[in-house]
Amino acid sequence: MVAAVAALLLVSSCALADDSSVSQDGERSGGLNMQEAADRADRILDETFSGIKPPVEWVHGESTEGNCDVSRRRAVTTVISEERRGSFLGVVERQWQKAGYRQVGVNASAQSPATYFETPDRFRVRLLIGGRGQAFFEVATPCVDRSSVSKPTPRAGGDEHVGEPVPAPNVRDGFWSVGAP
Numbered sequence: 001m002v003a004a005v006a007a008l009l010l011v012s013s014c015a016l017a018d019d020s021s022v023s024q025d026g027e028r029s030g031g032l033n034m035q036e037a038a039d040r041a042d043r044i045l046d047e048t049f050s051g052i053k054p055p056v057e058w059v060h061g062e063s064t065e066g067n068c069d070v071s072r073r074r075a076v077t078t079v080i081s082e083e084r085r086g087s088f089l090g091v092v093e094r095q096w097q098k099a100g101y102r103q104v105g106v107n108a109s110a111q112s113p114a115t116y117f118e119t120p121d122r123f124r125v126r127l128l129i130g131g132r133g134q135a136f137f138e139v140a141t142p143c144v145d146r147s148s149v150s151k152p153t154p155r156a157g158g159d160e161h162v163g164e165p166v167p168a169p170n171v172r173d174g175f176w177s178v179g180a181p
Helices: 002-016 034-050 082-098
Strands: 058-060 070-076 102-107 114-118 124-129 135-140
Touching: 034 070, 034 082, 034 135, 082 102, 082 114, 082 124
Parallel strands: none
Antiparallel strands: 058 070, 070 135, 102 114, 114 124, 124 135
16 A cells, blocks of 8 residues: 555656656756757758858748747748759758768658758758758757747848748759759
């Protein structure tokens, strides 16, 4: 009887504990809070875009918050021709592999090709080519300590679209937009 009461108290106290900083596999994410994780996600995206040559134009997509995680998104507004989409995916994949990210999935569909990676600190990154060939990037954070999260900071000289619909690709580029492989 005493063992049953002790087990019931243990289960009850676990249910009351705030486990928002613990992932599904029971691990904390380095003591980060949601704002710090969002900042890390923004840095991952910044590093990704700085490695795309020639550079592309982009806008912030929707930023979302879960109970203990954050997702940051960016959409490319440079037109990436159908002939250059494979090259674009390859540039990003090689950059992520060089950074030590592990590939966790691929969608080889001609309609919506995508590649999925995970960073050593368990952030999930995705590049998806969607409608009209628009490239969409997302970084999803692991479960971290709950906190408030600010919107992504607009880049200097960039269009401000935070919280607005993402525009269709409309910027032509002498490399990414041409119709030759």
